[in-house]
Amino acid sequence: MAEHRSMQRAALLDAARSLLSEGGTEALTFPALAERTGLARSSVYEYFRSRAAVVEELCEVDFPVWAAEVEAAMARADGAEAKIEAYVRKQLELVGDRRHRAVVAISASELDAGAREKIRAAHGGLIVMIVDALGDLGHDQPRLAAMLLQGVVDAAVRRIELGAAEHPDAITEAAVSMALRGVRG
Numbered sequence: 001m002a003e004h005r006s007m008q009r010a011a012l013l014d015a016a017r018s019l020l021s022e023g024g025t026e027a028l029t030f031p032a033l034a035e036r037t038g039l040a041r042s043s044v045y046e047y048f049r050s051r052a053a054v055v056e057e058l059c060e061v062d063f064p065v066w067a068a069e070v071e072a073a074m075a076r077a078d079g080a081e082a083k084i085e086a087y088v089r090k091q092l093e094l095v096g097d098r099r100h101r102a103v104v105a106i107s108a109s110e111l112d113a114g115a116r117e118k119i120r121a122a123h124g125g126l127i128v129m130i131v132d133a134l135g136d137l138g139h140d141q142p143r144l145a146a147m148l149l150q151g152v153v154d155a156a157v158r159r160i161e162l163g164a165a166e167h168p169d170a171i172t173e174a175a176v177s178m179a180l181r182g183v184r185g
Contacts, residue, residue: 008037008043009047012048015033016058028054029051059122063125071129073087074133081137084179085176087133088152089176092172152175
């Protein structure tokens with residue numbers, strides 16, 4: 001029974017990812033989740049008490065995967081500037097990834113304090129990764145620089161998500177260039 005429940009929970013999370021990546025947070029409704037998974041709407045409520053609860057669980061499951069991919073890209077890079085470039089590039093490369101699209105839709109949405117706190121904590125994990133590289137470049141306020149750098153990444157992510165006039169590659173190159181020139185101080 002427990003195995004069946006965890007399979008249904010996984011199916012609901014997968015349906016939530018699809019809905020978020022197709023239509024943003026407005027698309028994530030319990031009727032839509034029920035329809036996608038073939039469960040009764042009342043069954044969806046047995047797993048999640050609210051949309052925010054679905055989002056929180058997605059954050060807990062998906063953010064660490066995304067962060068691990070960014071961390072792995074940085075680990076392969078040699079030197080502080082290369083690590084910073086990998087940090088920016090990997091996040092922007094992940095925009096097309098369905099898990100990441102869910103994360104982006106989530107970040108842009110109106111969430112309760114609990115979900116927002118989980119997202120902040122996850123983002124904090126990303127920031128920590130880059131602080132050392134910025135310190136190695138001689139930044140006297142590496143944490144502030146890291147937060148500003150993540151702001152550039154977030155803005156680039158939103159531009160790509162919006163299907164802005166610029167090609168995603170152009171947005172990525174501009175963000176990398178700004179990050180590297182900016183972090184030199």
